[in-house]
Amino acid sequence: MGPGLLRLRRCIRDDIKIGTPMTNASPPLHIVGLSGSLRAGSFNAQLLRAAARLAPAGVQIEVETIRGVPLYDGDVEAAEGIPAKVAELKDKIADADALFLVTPEYNNSIPGVFKNAIDWLTRPASDIGRVFGGKPVAFIGASPGGFGTILSQEAWLPVLRTLGTQPWFGGRLMVSRAHKVFDEAGAILDPAIEEALTSYVAGFSAFVAEVKAGRA
Numbered sequence: 001m002g003p004g005l006l007r008l009r010r011c012i013r014d015d016i017k018i019g020t021p022m023t024n025a026s027p028p029l030h031i032v033g034l035s036g037s038l039r040a041g042s043f044n045a046q047l048l049r050a051a052a053r054l055a056p057a058g059v060q061i062e063v064e065t066i067r068g069v070p071l072y073d074g075d076v077e078a079a080e081g082i083p084a085k086v087a088e089l090k091d092k093i094a095d096a097d098a099l100f101l102v103t104p105e106y107n108n109s110i111p112g113v114f115k116n117a118i119d120w121l122t123r124p125a126s127d128i129g130r131v132f133g134g135k136p137v138a139f140i141g142a143s144p145g146g147f148g149t150i151l152s153q154e155a156w157l158p159v160l161r162t163l164g165t166q167p168w169f170g171g172r173l174m175v176s177r178a179h180k181v182f183d184e185a186g187a188i189l190d191p192a193i194e195e196a197l198t199s200y201v202a203g204f205s206a207f208v209a210e211v212k213a214g215r216a
């Protein structure tokens, strides 16, 4: 194993910083989760579902889908307005305390279907503030390769900055060799990865709680 791979594996295990722990007195948190893959057996969708299961008490990660979001077409927008699925997702994100993106990586960047969905969610531009402004956002990803979506996670940064979100940088999670991570029921086979995911979700939840309380 080369030093780069070793570093990434250590990243899965060690590079997690946990913020203020949730307490019983914390108000419930509602986080909308999106996987950027339409594939039925998607590793990223499995990772999102696992994150939802592992969320701390008082935190609900609602697993949403980009399925049904059409290809962006400015002519369709001008003639017909915002598609119903897009309007519904926009309202869900606007109402949520935070957004959680679980991103695949295609050709060292964001998959087109995921970027397309987010692009639709930014229409009309006058609504970006309502949907994304100041919204805490976390992003993780899974790939069968050795680098676990590091480049697609990087590629999300300018998008999230443009939308005025508050990305959480207190932890990182890049799940490599994703085809070996889940069993047939979607359970995580490696306890170290499950622990890293649990810590990541706990850390992000604490950040969301701080933002909600006006402390971050």
Ligand code: FNR
Pocket (backbone or CB within 6 Å): 037, 038, 039, 041, 042, 043, 044, 045, 104, 105, 106, 107, 108, 109, 142, 143, 144, 145, 146, 147, 148, 149
């Ligand atoms: C890929 N894949 C991939 N993986 C990766 O780690 N880096 C990459 O640059 C790419 N590029 C790429 C391009 C295209 C067009 C496809 C279809 C795939 C492999 C990708 O990680 C793999 O298909 C995952 O299984 C996709 O995520 P889901 O669908 O399992 O969530």
